[in-house]
Amino acid sequence: MTVFNPLITALARLLIFPGLLFAVPAAWFFLWVERKSVALMQERVGPPFMQPFYDFVKLLGKSTPPRSGIAGLLMRAWPLIAVSAAAGAVGLLPVLPRSGGFEGDLILLLALLELPSVCIIAAGFSSRSIFGEIGSAREAALSVSYNIVFLLAIVSIAASQHTFRLEALAALPASPLLWLGVVAILACLPAKLHINPFSLPNAEQEIYAGPMTEYAGPELAMWELSHGLEWVAGTGLVATLIAPHVSAVWLAACLFVAISFAIVLLLSALAAATARLTIDTSVRFYWQCTLIFAVLAISSALFMRFRL
């Protein structure tokens, strides 16, 4: 029985909470919150509550143009890989107390968080569309710039605690180092989620939909779902880091949802208040401005490590 307990816990985390059963409706909800709040800040009505769900169902019912060969196979595979990776990343989040996990699950989480971005880059090049290739090139350049900051910030928090276990990091008390890292992660989230001012990989009206230009039907539905799950995973990661440690399961879940919701509102306000930056300005922002946070965080972490 003891052998099955970790397995059952892992399956419950992946499939129920915070996994698929929670994450998929949460993804649609967060997509709606983002669209609605941006619309209200711009004096528009915005979409109805069920719109992301309707979009998903409608896309599932559409047929896609036949694609043969290895390129067609790859184009069908990338969105599925992206959805699986994003769902896995959400499932790994240590939302509930004593939810299990293993040493090194932070590294797996970082890899899973990065996988949708890699899939988007590959999808754009697989589609053989000029707009897809431009979008993919932009995504690759942006990914290189923000990931340095993102990884440095997370690694600094982990290095200060001598662990790569997510549960240990989630139980951390608030400290200046933690907040420094969280600020750096928050600065990277708009680029990771492709919202303004870093929406240039899928710049609407400019390069159509970037890497998604050639996608339609169920494959596009999967990309939309993957994007929503990325919202849940990205905001959820910050929520688990800053949420106070509570022992009650329901309170921990409510705190997770509330903090994630607040971060979605914050990012939406940023998206509504800013315009799209060019690629060189975006890269300069991450390499010159945000890198300072990350370097400060990692140097404090190293200082703490050697002092202890």
Next chain:
Amino acid sequence: MNILTMMGKNLWRGYQTLLFPARPKITSRFRGRVLFDPALCTGCAVCRFRCTSRAIEFKAGKGEFTWSYNPGQCTFCGRCVEGCIEHALKEGRTEHALSQEEACPPVYLLQGELKRSYTVARRPPAPKPAAAPAVPSAGAALPNPVTGGAQ
């Protein structure tokens, strides 16, 4: 910070989108369909050059010209009216898709269906003003090429 103030006000005020079938009220600065007065037009075609959406076409002929305007292509920027020195163009206030609060907006199925053309006879050129009095001799007016003019 202005943008944040604006967003806050927008959130407080609520949405301003008009739900169908409501239509916006006409304000005093509203621009409608461009009105053309053939009696005043001299056929200078400045409006055609100022039109960025290419809604105005101009064809010059012998003794006459044809001026065409396609409201379906017009962006109602008002640059043509602004540039018409003879005041042959005026901004209409009512004939516009948005302004029709009661009737339906104009519906067209073919490109250029709303286009209207006017063929106008060219007016004879205005008589030249009387010859100006003789100017002083050029040599006296021009500065000395060696010493230069007075500074």
